[in-house]
Amino acid sequence: xxxxxxxxxxxxxxxxxxRSEVVQLxxxxxxxxxxxYYPDQEALAALRGSGLSVIMDVGGTDAVRNLANNxxxxxxxxxxxxxxxxxxxxxRYIAVGNEVPTGDMGLILPAMQNVYNALVSxxxxxxxxxxxxxxxxxxxxxxxxxxxxxxxxxQQFMVPIAQFLSNTMSPLLVNVYPYFAYRDNPRDISLNYAxxxxxxxxxDNGNGLTYTNLFNAMVDAVYAALEKAGTPNVRIVVSESGxxxxxxxxxxxxxxxxxxxxxxxxxKNGTPKRPGPLETYVFxxxxxxxxxxxxxxxxxxxxxxxxxxVYPITFK
Numbered sequence: 001x002x003x004x005x006x007x008x009x010x011x012x013x014x015x016x017x018x019r020s021e022v023v024q025l026x027x028x029x030x031x032x033x034x035x036x037y038y039p040d041q042e043a044l045a046a047l048r049g050s051g052l053s054v055i056m057d058v059g060g061t062d063a064v065r066n067l068a069n070n071x072x073x074x075x076x077x078x079x080x081x082x083x084x085x086x087x088x089x090x091x092r093y094i095a096v097g098n099e100v101p102t103g104d105m106g107l108i109l110p111a112m113q114n115v116y117n118a119l120v121s122x123x124x125x126x127x128x129x130x131x132x133x134x135x136x137x138x139x140x141x142x143x144x145x146x147x148x149x150x151x152x153x154x155q156q157f158m159v160p161i162a163q164f165l166s167n168t169m170s171p172l173l174v175n176v177y178p179y180f181a182y183r184d185n186p187r188d189i190s191l192n193y194a195x196x197x198x199x200x201x202x203x204d205n206g207n208g209l210t211y212t213n214l215f216n217a218m219v220d221a222v223y224a225a226l227e228k229a230g231t232p233n234v235r236i237v238v239s240e241s242g243x244x245x246x247x248x249x250x251x252x253x254x255x256x257x258x259x260x261x262x263x264x265x266x267x268k269n270g271t272p273k274r275p276g277p278l279e280t281y282v283f284x285x286x287x288x289x290x291x292x293x294x295x296x297x298x299x300x301x302x303x304x305x306x307x308x309x310v311y312p313i314t315f316k
Contacts, residue, residue, distance in 0.1 A: 004053060005264050005315050006033030006281035007302065008240055009043070013288040015305040019046040022285065025307055026052060030315040035239060035281050037098065038063070039081035048088040055173070055239060055281065056081070057095040057133070058115070061104050064097045067111040074114035075121065083122050091128045094119075095173055095239065098133040105157040108132050112164060129170035132161065133239045136176060136218060139225045145273070146206030148221030149228050162231040171279075173239035174222050178214040178259065183249050189214060195243070195255055196262020209272040215241065215263065216271040223273050235274070238267075242283035245310050248296035257311040260302065264315060 009022060017025070019042045026034060033053040036043050038060075047054060058067060058077065067074045082091060096112045097104075112130050119125040138154055141147040150158040165172055182194035193200035194214045202211045207224075211217040219236055226234050243259035244251040260282055267280040287301035287310065303309055 004033050004277070004279045005031060005267055006035055006053070006055065006279070007031050007285045008035040008037075008242075008281050008283045010037060010284045010286065010288050010291070011040070012290045013286060013305060014290055016286055016288070017305065017307055019043045021307070023047055023050050023052065025285075025303065026050075032315075033092070033279075033281065035095075039077075044081070044085050044089055048085065051090070053090050053092045055093045055095055055237075056091055057098055058111070061097065061100055061107070064100060064104070064107050064111045067096065067114050068107040069110075071114045071117065074111070075118040078115065078118035078122055078124075082119070082124065082128065086124065086128075093171070093173065093237070094128060094130050095133045096130060098239075099135045099175065100132065102154065105154065108157065109160050109164060112161070116164075116168060125168070130168065131165060131170050131173045131237075133173035133175055134158075136174070136181075136222070139221055142218060142221035144202075144204035144206050145209075145211070145217045145220035146204050146224050148224035150225045155229075158225075159229045162226055162229045162234055165234045166231040171235045171237040172222070172226065173237050174219070175240035175283075176215060176218050176222075176238050177241060178218065179243045179250070181214060181218065186250070191250065191255070195258040196266060197258055207273065211272060213262065213266065215266065219278070220271050220273040223271070236278070238278065238280040240281055240283040242300045244296035244299040245287075245301075246296070246299040248294060248299075251296050251299060253311045257313060261313055264313070 023046045035055040037057045097108050116130045139148045140151045178194040182189045196213045243256040245253050245256035267278050270276045270278040284300045291297040
């Protein structure tokens, strides 16, 4: 499989195009994969026959809890949201939870197991893999990358999750944001290093590898953590990465374009520790005007709601 570039399709806006228009926009821009954050029936209907690969999240923490507590709920969920569309919608991964809070992380593995068992019963477990999407803070000691390890207080959750992924030949989905690392520590991290621009080289004396961008260093820190968990065969899929274009520190059109074009180009080559294609999903397709939180959250889009590009970017 060549590098798969996906884009995350969030819908927290009151002025966004129809689901079918969005699928056409993906296709016309050469975007081969989509992540959706819940079983959006309208989006799934629009995806039928589109040829796009799909990561589908189960929904929020309440959805994860329901699937964890109830194997028959998982069977119903797979029947209604996966089997009802397969193979006309090509699901690659089911994401059981996205950045689940620490207090609820004990739900992830039982929910994954129930969804996996439902896919086995449906005869789909070889085609569709079950995972969960985590943020970078599941690891600590991320610099240098070779020091990366799952946080001590999260090992009780992350090590069994990694073992499950290893046993089912599934990837770990990781949301990797150089933007937040740079924003929180601009004194020690250079903007060029964070946005795939030339000029910075960082040597990791622990593994002898040289890094020219922060993104690869972050991904390889998670690979180091997976190795220390005894699961070196689990590969990483970058389920989100992006950079805001307005309304915040270092949030500009130029920085966003440099980061996201660099991200897409980097996907072809992978990281120093794991050369080869790295499946990567850019966050996000649209500027979403109803997103809560920091103002930058409404400016991660590659496209405006009227379908014009926020800045030029090439997926080919």
